[in-house]
Amino acid sequence: MARRSLPPLNGLRAFEAFGRHGRMTLAADELCVTHGAISRQIRQLELHLGVALTEGPKSRLRLTEAGLRLAQGLTEALDQIDAVLPRQVQAEPRTLQVSCLPTFAMKWLIPRLPAFVAQHPDTPVRISESSGPFDFRADGVDLAIRMRGVEPSPDADVTPFLDHYIGPVLSPELAGGGPPTLEALGRLPRLHTRTFPGSWTEWETQAGARLPPAPIDREFDHYFYMIEAAAAGLGVAMGPWAFVERDLASGRLIAPLGLIRGLPRVCALTPRGQASPAARRFRDWLVAAGAASPPPPGAV
Amino acid sequence: MARRSLPPLNGLRAFEAFGRHGRMTLAADELCVTHGAISRQIRQLELHLGVALTEGPKSRLRLTEAGLRLAQGLTEALDQIDAVLPRQVQAEPRTLQVSCLPTFAMKWLIPRLPAFVAQHPDTPVRISESSGPFDFRADGVDLAIRMRGVEPSPDADVTPFLDHYIGPVLSPELAGGGPPTLEALGRLPRLHTRTFPGSWTEWETQAGARLPPAPIDREFDHYFYMIEAAAAGLGVAMGPWAFVERDLASGRLIAPLGLIRGLPRVCALTPRGQASPAARRFRDWLVAAGAASPPPPGAV
DNA sequence: GAAGTTCTGTGAGGTTTGATCACATGGCTC
């Protein structure tokens, strides 16, 4: 009997949001409900499945292995639903279309967006999430946010607005009490993302370090799941500052070797010489917001 | 704001079931609710999306183009969710595991299953849906239902239990008033399924007919969506009798050229010489149920 | 063409689900 016994779908949605954010409070914000609602939904879901999806102390919750697997699958499935949904009408043509890296949107851009909206109430903004290539014309994108090195782009004006600090991060539990040496880290499982497979190499280059091959390599589709996996103690991730700032502050993650400035920076791309006025305003705001973002303490 | 505005998920689930079955009543059965609940859910969903998903007279409802696209995407997404769900415990080892073609399960097997359960109350059965290859041992399958020609199988005992009658089917509207000739059908868009790409060729061979290339070819992942597409007037499908029996009876579809016996038959596969007693009982019941299924009227 | 069949649409009413608020609890930091 086909899929007669799917668990409550609203619970799945709540859990998926929790999986991406790693905190019920943030998931609750995204879904516009209180943290209590999320808490109940997830508990209900765990009860239904008979499997623990979260573990650890209440104030520092992590995903279990089963939870991580489920959350990743759900993200994919919900993305697919989102993609096949018939769009009633395209957003008004005058809306500023911003194409942004998914995790950067979630962890950096969206929390700061209200400030832009407050300053420019007449400029409606729509964020779409994508990490792949794009076409300004075909995709109706006014401004894109991507990681870029210094190489020039043929058909885009590139404005770096945020430095990119990276370094190995892991959970305090996994680090144990041992000395936080390069060698110790090298012996732990290493986590990667599909979107930026070169981050470890980049870090080695920038840091002038050299790591032995990892005992285990594990790849994730998204940064946020890699970070949750690191928090769950599954291995060492190459964490960009903008994405792990809160987790470092709260102690969910630690960066024993510190963070160093990476070569690519976060950049705003606009069509060469043709940025719309709204896109220019948004770009200027990005530069200001980037400058106002504190760099990691003690970064090189 | 990632996926802040997904429509009500329960509505999506209801619509997806409706999409597969083509009738609210059947979708309601699957979800164990009344047809009224499904009706409201779908209406609600259409309202939310601002797009018509169904059309046609109330007693002969069809999917719109948008509805078909959405339903197919949802089936895929919900299948994915089902696949990543952590399984609490595997079904008890003594449960008879039957691997069945998805559409055959939905349209033929599941409606008849209560009869088996009534006859064999001590033999718990679990149907899993799959159209691909399988491994008796690795997948824990006791009996599989697949389409097979006459060729022997190296490691399975093959028991045909149902003849396979096929023929071109289409909606009465698409047929119009014209004469139901081979030529007229050949000029209409032709529908295919990914799982049985050869059905048209097979029919041509068996019928001794020869069709010109279709003006449009369109492929679907599942038989049930191909059938819904045919009902919606999108083209001509190669309909197996077991799947279109009800639709032919109700007049939602017509088979102007009749149905002929196809070469492959629906077969029960058991591990060579190692069928469990329960699997043998199930196989015997399949043979009886197949013999009791009326062949299409006037079939060759 | 009247009665019967088979679906879906819908009003009224009840039940369940789910959200909120406010407070409790547990782990951490300082």
Add this chain to the structure above:
DNA sequence: GAGCCATGTGATCAAACCTCACAGAACTTC
């Protein structure tokens, strides 16, 4: 141990959802 932060939970209320029963629409049958 005071203060902070995040989650868990009891009580309560609102909204979502389902059922029942009946109505209506399209078709078939006699």
